[in-house]
Every structure is written in C-alpha cells, then in structure tokens.
Amino acid sequence: MNILVLNSGSSSIKFQVVQTDKDLIERDGDRCLAKGIVERIGSLALVHFQATGRPALKEDAPLRDYRAALDRIVRWVISPESGIEGIKSMADIHIIGHRVVHGGEKFRSSTVIDDAVLAGIEDCIELAPLHNPANIRGIRAAAEVFGRGVPQVAVFDTSFHATMPETAYLYGIPYHLYRRYKIRRYGFHGTSHRYLAYRYRVLNDIPKEAVNIITLHLGNGCSACAIKGGDSVNTSMGFTPLEGMVMGTRAGDVDVSVIEYLSHKEGLSLPDMITLLNKQSGLLGLSGLTSDMRELLEEEKENGDRRATLAIEVFCASARRRIGSYLAEMGGADALVFSGGIGENSAAIRRRICAGLDALGIVLDEKRNAAVKGGQTGEVSGKGSRVKIFVIPTNEELLIARDAFRTVSGLPQPTYSPRKTRKA
Numbered sequence: 001m002n003i004l005v006l007n008s009g010s011s012s013i014k015f016q017v018v019q020t021d022k023d024l025i026e027r028d029g030d031r032c033l034a035k036g037i038v039e040r041i042g043s044l045a046l047v048h049f050q051a052t053g054r055p056a057l058k059e060d061a062p063l064r065d066y067r068a069a070l071d072r073i074v075r076w077v078i079s080p081e082s083g084i085e086g087i088k089s090m091a092d093i094h095i096i097g098h099r100v101v102h103g104g105e106k107f108r109s110s111t112v113i114d115d116a117v118l119a120g121i122e123d124c125i126e127l128a129p130l131h132n133p134a135n136i137r138g139i140r141a142a143a144e145v146f147g148r149g150v151p152q153v154a155v156f157d158t159s160f161h162a163t164m165p166e167t168a169y170l171y172g173i174p175y176h177l178y179r180r181y182k183i184r185r186y187g188f189h190g191t192s193h194r195y196l197a198y199r200y201r202v203l204n205d206i207p208k209e210a211v212n213i214i215t216l217h218l219g220n221g222c223s224a225c226a227i228k229g230g231d232s233v234n235t236s237m238g239f240t241p242l243e244g245m246v247m248g249t250r251a252g253d254v255d256v257s258v259i260e261y262l263s264h265k266e267g268l269s270l271p272d273m274i275t276l277l278n279k280q281s282g283l284l285g286l287s288g289l290t291s292d293m294r295e296l297l298e299e300e301k302e303n304g305d306r307r308a309t310l311a312i313e314v315f316c317a318s319a320r321r322r323i324g325s326y327l328a329e330m331g332g333a334d335a336l337v338f339s340g341g342i343g344e345n346s347a348a349i350r351r352r353i354c355a356g357l358d359a360l361g362i363v364l365d366e367k368r369n370a371a372v373k374g375g376q377t378g379e380v381s382g383k384g385s386r387v388k389i390f391v392i393p394t395n396e397e398l399l400i401a402r403d404a405f406r407t408v409s410g411l412p413q414p415t416y417s418p419r420k421t422r423k424a
C-alpha cells in the first residue's frame, strides 16, 4: 500500500510517500519512497521534491492555494520524472494520512475522516487557532484532488498524551474552568514521542509495558515526555505548544504575570504578547541573533558571542530541569532518548544537557556521543550510567502511514485513555 502523508502548516505542505502494509510493519520494512515540501503557498512558492535515491527537484512555482500546491505534489509523484517505483497514476496512492495538531479530549486515537470527524477537528480550532485551520485546509484539498474514493485518516499530535493522569494534565486553576472550557494540558509532538518509545522497545527487544523512559524531542519546537509502561504520563507542552522548555522562538514556562506587566510597559496588546512569547523569544530572543541552534553554536565557537552562549546554556538548563522533574515523578527511568534536529545532530548539546547529572545516574560517554552522527541511532551512555542514553532519529511520517493503513484496514491500533490518578 502507498500512503501519502501530509503535514499542512500555515503556508506550507510537507509530504512523504510511504510504502507500508501488514507484512512490512511486522518486518519493520516499510519505507519512504519520496518526500518534499511546498513552502510559501499563496505567492511564488518554493518546491523541493525528492524520490529516495534520486536527484532532487527544486523550483519556484506560482501556487495560489493548498489545492494548487497539492495538485503540484501529486502530478510530480505520479509522473515518470519522479521515477517513484510502483506509482504510475493516482490509483496507486491508496490512503492519505494527515498530521492533525489538536484532537482535544475527543480524539484519543487515529481516525478515518468523515464529515463528523472533520466537524470534530473544526471544533478544536478554538484550542489550536494557528494549527488546526491549516490541517483542515490540507484535508479539504486532498478531498478535492482525490475525491471521496480515497480514504483519509487523521493522526493527532495530542492523542498519545491522552494517558496522562489528572495530576499531570490539570492546571492549578479553578476546576470549573477545566469543566467549562477544557482548559488543561494536552501536550504535543505525541507522534514523535510515541515513535521514540516504539523504536526504543524494538531496539531493546522488550514489551511495551517495560518502556520506562524520558524522551526529548529537540527541534525548532522542543518537548520532553515521561513514558511509563509505554504510556505518556507527562509531557512539557501544555494547553498550547508554548509551555515547557525554552525552544527556538518560544519562551517555554514564564510567570503569566509578566504578560500584564509587559503589556503596560511596552503598550502591547494581548495578541502581541502571545506573538512575542511564541515567535520572538527562546533561543532567538535570548541571543538576539537566531533561533537556529547550529548557527548559535558556530557563533559561540567562531566569535565567542556571549549572548549565543547564554541562549545555549539557558536552553540546556531548561532541558535538564525537565529531566530531573520527570525522574522524580516517574521514580526513576531506564533511559533518556534524544531526538529532533538538535537532539539527533548535535553531540555538543547532548553533552551539555547531560553535564552534571551524574548524581541522577546519567553519565554520557563523550567518545560514543561524538561518534553518533545525524540520522544515526546509537547508545551514548558511559559505563555505570544507571540511566542509559540513546540517540534515536524520529520518524513521525512512518507512524502516520502505519496508523493510516491500520485504521483503514480495520486492524487494531492503539487508543489512549487517562491513567488512574495515583494516591499518595
């Protein structure tokens, strides 16, 4: 089966074509046939497509909307020019899998999209005004391009975290506000954390119930997840992806009183304040230079930029704090897993995050750590480290493709429900 996986953002569509089926899943042999991105939809769009093992196509194209962008993607996928094995026409694309950011409390598992499900995703727009509308545009564009005959499946960023107990997802605000407006922590990056838990289980040949780990997804957005018995029991992002760790442009945890104080001082409206915390803070705001970790590391090395170092150190401290709090909450963990663009590619950041955590049983082996390059999986813990340390490249698209296939085929797939609250 060929699954077209779509990740529709505010002005972009990322895609992968993944070949998967029951046998391939069992053999862990499913693979990406092609991937690409269309950026700047609505103006002169940038197109970057690549079939696995073949030269990339890069071009500018005037693509007015999501429908036009998806048309361009599909035309390329089925063309002889892309050369994708086994795909000659639209009939060779069997299912569309969509990344959907917010499923609220309603969607606890991946779901075939029908009118009722689409309405449910629309209901969640209130909770994710920046993300869900783009996801919906992608779903509508796919329905127009492929028609009703090709099933579409929604895979939610939030559903893996639906196992969090009340003690993790409730804020300390009046309970009726949770009841009335569903104000609670939802968590995001769930597909990535779930993939990392799965890959860790396969790597160590253990059952799901034996997976007791802390996963760190460190990309432009960053989140940590405490995984106990294979389930998410806490995660750092909250009601929106703004909460938690210091990220590329997001502030992470901030005393909310700052919002009122600063809006007075700077004359900023509430939406301006939220934009400041989402888009102008984090590594970018602290360094005053860039949100890009690789560039900050270069600035630090080549120019000794003090603010670059400061931003990196605040970032690492915020990750360390999260690790410590989850170790306490979980009563210890068997492993720490690094992933995402920063976690997979930067040995230096892995080393700096783990520095000084010996007392918690986390000891990194510098040589092993330096030897794991981008895209590779490896163990980087030192001898005697009670908590093993792994680097595992994430692959959200693979899980979306598998979920899409399983859901449409009526095969069992994971559903997540809250864990019972533990009594002290």
Ligand code: ADP
Residues within 6 Å of the ligand: 218, 219, 220, 221, 248, 291, 292, 293, 294, 295, 297, 340, 341, 342, 345, 346
């Ligand atoms: P997204 O969250 O948008 O998917 P990625 O997971 O690709 O983003 O992560 C992007 C981040 O990874 C950027 O901060 C980038 O600088 C960082 N990164 C990528 N390669 C390296 C590297 N070799 N060293 C340090 N940081 C890197």
